[in-house]
Amino acid sequence: MTNAPTTAAETxxxxxxxxxLEFAFEIRAGIDPFVRIGRSADEELTFTPxxxxxVAGPLLSGVVxxxxxxxxxxxxxxAQLEARYLIRADDGTVIDILNRGYYRASEEVMARVQAxxxxxxxxxxxxxxxxxxxxxxxxxxxxxxxxxxxARDEDGxxxxxxxxxx
Numbered sequence: 001m002t003n004a005p006t007t008a009a010e011t012x013x014x015x016x017x018x019x020x021l022e023f024a025f026e027i028r029a030g031i032d033p034f035v036r037i038g039r040s041a042d043e044e045l046t047f048t049p050x051x052x053x054x055v056a057g058p059l060l061s062g063v064v065x066x067x068x069x070x071x072x073x074x075x076x077x078x079a080q081l082e083a084r085y086l087i088r089a090d091d092g093t094v095i096d097i098l099n100r101g102y103y104r105a106s107e108e109v110m111a112r113v114q115a116x117x118x119x120x121x122x123x124x125x126x127x128x129x130x131x132x133x134x135x136x137x138x139x140x141x142x143x144x145x146x147x148x149x150x151a152r153d154e155d156g157x158x159x160x161x162x163x164x165x166x
Contacts, residue, residue, distance in 0.1 A: 021148065021163040025057025028157045029064045029085070034072075043075045050085045053157060059164070060139070062089040070158075072103070079103040081128065093136040099149065099160070101128030118154045121161075126151040128160060 030051040037045040053064035068085030083099040105113065105124035112119050128149035132142035141164075149160040 020166040022059075022166050023057065024059040024147070024162045024164045025055050025061065027053065027055050027064060027087070027149075027160045027162060028154075029053035029160075030157050031070070043073055046072050046074075048072065050083070055087050055089075057162070060087075060089060060142070062087050062095075065094075070099075077104060083128075089136075089139060091136075091138060093134060093139050095136075095139060095142060096133040097130050098133075099128045099130040101126070101149065101151070103151075113153050116156070119152065121150050121152045126153075130160075130162060 030053050032049040032051050034046045034048040037047055039045070047069055049069040050064065050067065052066040055062045055064060065086040065088055068083070070081055070083035072079045072081050074080075079102065081099070081101045081103055083097070085097055085099075087095045087097060089095060103124070103126045105119075105126075109119055109124045113124075128151055130147045130149055132139075132147070134140065134143055146165040147162055148165065149162050151158060151160040153159075
């Protein structure tokens with residue numbers, strides 16, 4: 001019995017649809033000054049407390065509760081972020097968020113951000129992948145979909161436009 005060679009058509013998986021992003025809401029979180037936790041030769045670890053904020057959009061509205069925060073490890077000019085905080089939806093439901101992502105900016109853009117200047121999302125890389133947890137039936141869709149966030153610093157807040165992947 002001989003084995004026939006495999007053709008490209010036999011090894012290519014079926015085509016998948018391109019992902020569609022639907023704007024869901026924007027989180028505007030106030031932040032307190034960061035706390036430096038440690039530094040080694042190759043990285044720096046910091047914590048930035050979340051002080052509250054708002055959530056507004058076509059699919060969810062509410063407030064960001066004070067507490068929680070963002071742990072960042074910076075290596076070679078790129079910060080790996082892990083933020084955890086809570087939202088209270090307008091109907092009173094509390095929703096947990098674990099938001100991981102990356103932040104990278106040129107020295108010039110970083111200086112502008114640190115000076116309080118509003119910088120466009122396209123001028124630096126600030127992207128997240130939030131995961132939501134809730135058992136509330138009205139908001140269960142948050143715990144059952146993948147999301148991406150495009151973030152920016154604006155007026156002393158971190159603003160994240162959240163898109164659901166359809």
